[in-house]
Amino acid sequence: DVKVTQSSRYLVKRTGEKVFLECVQDMDHENMFWYRQDPGLGLRLIYFSYDVKMKEKGDIPEGYSVSREKKERFSLILESASTNQTSMYLCASSLQGALINTIYFGEGSWLTVV
Amino acid sequence: KNEVEQSPQNLTAQEGEFITINCSYSVGISALHWLQQHPGGGIVSLFMLSSGKKKHGRLIATINIQEKHSSLHITASHPRDSAVYICAVRYGGNQFYFGTGTSLTVIP
Numbered sequence: 001d002v003k004v005t006q007s008s009r010y011l012v013k014r015t016g017e018k019v020f021l022e023c024v025q026d027m028d029h030e031n032m033f034w035y036r037q038d039p040g041l042g043l044r045l046i047y048f049s050y051d052v053k054m055k056e057k058g059d060i061p062e063g064y065s066v067s068r069e070k071k072e073r074f075s076l077i078l079e080s081a082s083t084n085q086t087s088m089y090l091c092a093s094s095l096q097g098a099l100i101n102t103i104y105f106g107e108g109s110w111l112t113v114v
Numbered sequence: 115k116n117e118v119e120q121s122p123q124n125l126t127a128q129e130g131e132f133i134t135i136n137c138s139y140s141v142g143i144s145a146l147h148w149l150q151q152h153p154g155g156g157i158v159s160l161f162m163l164s165s166g167k168k169k170h171g172r173l174i175a176t177i178n179i180q181e182k183h184s185s186l187h188i189t190a191s192h193p194r195d196s197a198v199y200i201c202a203v204r205y206g207g208n209q210f211y212f213g214t215g216t217s218l219t220v221i222p
Contacts, residue, residue, distance in 0.1 A: 031208050033210075040214065041214065042200070042212050042213060042214035042215055043200070043202075043212040045209065045210075048208065048209065050208050058209075088155055090155070090157065092157075092210075094208075094210075096208060101162075102147060102159045102162045103147065103149075103159060103202070103210055104159070105149075105156060105157035105158070106156070107154070107155055107156040108154075108155030108156060108157075110155070
């Protein structure tokens with residue numbers, strides 16, 4: 001059974017704290033993604049990675065960074081959390097190539113910044 | 115601009131009704147995905163289409179490449195179908211582009 005696992009389901013952090021969200025996939029996928037989901041806005045891409053140590057900015061990278069030291073693990077880092085980063089964060093992975101590959105999501109991490 | 119439009123945004127149905135959710139996109143795609151998100155957050159892939167029609171149980175997904183349009187149909191809807199349904203497309207690269215979702219509530 002394929003799996004994308006996000007380390008934390010619910011987090012409450014203080015403004016200014018450094019926050020790490022971890023994601024691990026067991027499918028040997030090249031592509032990994034971090035999205036945030038807010039009501040009425042749908043899924044917005046923060047960063048994605050298509051290989052180890054490779055990353056590309058998505059639509060809303062400001063205030064975030066990522067790390068991909070191993071193929072199976074993709075971390076999202078909030079260097080200094082702010083209240084406008086309160087959201088649901090979803091990690092996903094997929095194989096490279098367009099036609100045949102679906103996308104797999106983790107269960108989501110609900111982050112509240114107070 | 116790569117736009118994915120879904121309609122309706124919200125949908126309430128009586129149990130047993132036939133349901134249709136629509137998705138339109140702006141430029142040619144390589145694949146279209148229908149995703150389901152239950153309360154609590156997790157998203158699962160229902161279908162991946164590049165042409166024609168696919169069926170899985172009570173769910174049917176169709177795509178018309180010329181019209182840049184896809185529909186997700188649910189026959190004999192049930193309260194457990196209540197979820198957010200999201201359309202996503204790929205244009206040949208690694209990225210996915212998502213609609214804002216359709217929130218479906220099926221009332222017993």
